[in-house]
Amino acid sequence: MKKTRLLTLSVCAALAGTLGLTACGSDGSGDDSGEKKLTFMFRGGADEKKAYEAAIAKFTEDTGVAVEVIVTDADQYATKLQAAVAGNKVPDVFYIEQANLQSYVNSGVLKDITADVEASGVDLDNLWTFGVDSYRYDGKVQGQGALYGLPKDVGPFSFGYNKTMFEAAGIPLPSVDEPYTLDEFVDVAKKLTLDTNGDGELDQWGTGLNVQWNLQPFVWSNGGDWTNEDKTKVTVDTPEFAEALQWFADLQNVHGVTPSAEQAQTLDTYQRWMAGEIGFFPVGPWDVSTYAKLDFDWDLIPYPAGSTGESATWVGSLGIGVSNTSKHPADAAKLVTYLSADEAAQKTLVDAGVQIPNLIDMADTWAAEATTKPANRQEFLDIVQDYGRPMPAAVTYGAQWYDDLWTNIQPVLDGKQTAAAYLKEAQPKMQSFLDQSIAQAEQAAAGK
């Protein structure tokens, strides 16, 4: 059923591309029979799909509104949604990425649900401000104005460690309050990098981090950033930024505390962390249901801190919005407020270990529970409330300028080019993409 549905969308998109936008008409939208049925398109791993389907079943039970779910894997979602938009088959309710909000509003895909949210009685003060504001847009600035969605979740990107490995190595456990300095972190990572069976080959490493998801904490805590405050100038060519990227690359090339590129190819560091071979590894709320099954003890700590002495990391969010073409906009908005802010729905999703509570009062109770891992789950809340930042491209018009940093970064990671030299090269290209995106945003807003 789901597969057929996805196939229909892709075929429509392909046809839409060659035959024009009307190729797929309105068939299969779920509205033709006159029966009230919403389509909801989302993404997630197996545990997340199961949890959302359970929450949606309860919504149908409570409201009598049937919901057809279209679920994709995370990496296919953006493409499938674009295909649905191109084919004039936008689902009634769907996940929106922060970085796409402005273009979906400007092109008329997303509905303004401010009035529906107000009428629903949802207490917005009991939702994380960062989450709610991510889906506000006044036509110029994202973060203020009308609501074009509510948060599906907020995703604090925390840092974990293998407690069992520390105990086996006789190393004092890291503090949950005082972050390591970068030097302290390297020292501990060296102690954890071991040939445990004496065959001359390493089989345990201090860490193994993906640059795209993990560079931010080290750059920010070192006083660097991707742009200036109003997001008009790319600032990756600063000494603070270069120092953090060089330190990141040195973990492998100088300090040898991560699996080599070759070793990571045999088994990636995510798999090695799960096999108990990695000391420090990032942890998001979406990982908790999987990591709960690991056969070692682990917990959360603040990220090691660079020259500012303050931990930093990013907090993401996905939103849930309503299509401007929905034939049942009131019910669609109801599904949004239900998934985002209903207590029973939130409990289902939180108990499944796929996200932290959206409701602040529920989060406080949840943080105090000590029955399941991680023990220091307060760290997730501290990130959301205190030290988490949006991704650099979260509120710019598109992310090409940001993505470009990763395109040619490999020589730095391989130790073949210095971070400073690379960043000096990268800045003008990134700046040119950012300039284009600012011009596009201005054009789109003017043509709206």
Ligand code: CA
């Ligand atoms: Ca060995």
